Amino acid sequence: MNRGERPDRRPTDHGERVVRELVSAYGRTYAEDAGIRLKDTPQPLYRLLVLSLLLSARIRASVAVAAARALHEDRLDTPRRMAGADWQRRVDALGRGGYRRYDERTATQLGDGAELLLDRWRGDLRRLHEEAGGDTGELGRLLQEEPGVGPAGAAIFLREAQRVWPDVAPYIDGKALSGARRLGLPQDADELVSLAGGAEPAVLAAALVRAALDRRVAEDCLRRAA
Secondary structure, three states: OOOOOOOOOOHHHHHHHHHHHHHHHHOOOHHHHOOOOOOOOHHHHHHHHHHHHHHOOOOOHHHHHHHHHHHHHOOOOOHHHHHHOOHHHHHHHHHHOOOOOOHHHHHHHHHHHHHHHHHHHOOOHHHHHHHHOOOHHHHHHHHOOOOOOOHHHHHHHHHHHOOOOHHHOOOOOHHHHHHHHHOOOOOOHHHHHHHOOOOOHHHHHHHHHHHHHOHHHHHHHHHHHO
């Protein structure tokens, strides 16, 4: 190379900058938004399941997060408490969080889901995790046995739970990949994790989802990385 010539940039340089800006500005999990200190213990895992159900509806993420917080503030944050609460109490808590469009149906699903969790897994999602035997597909299928938790809800749960269930990682689902596509990033989970350097896969996935849900997030990151 002659003196004064600039070395060609590696093709991944731009992708690394984009991911760095994305994670720096938007790398916050939805569990963190909801005030859940995620651990591999029954209560925070249950709160994450409830949050995942709420987020999977056609409603703003901020409303779902507020509803999850309202349920926690009313101490409806364990399967036993949720199952023991009457339907109107669950409706009222969801309403205080602004989750009014789906409050009645969701209140029923939360009660039925808590009872199933108690009956089948003794209120402990770690038992569901163990039953899946390290198979992420089976884990998603088992999660969908919970009333109100469909493919979207199961994916939300797994994106966040990979923070405490390392055997799930890296879990970069279709919604996260759509954010990567909007940012011009690879459509491969391992490549994305590599570009993210030391960022946790759960944090990367949440940031990518934010880019998928809001074009302004992607535009901001691309501008910062230019």
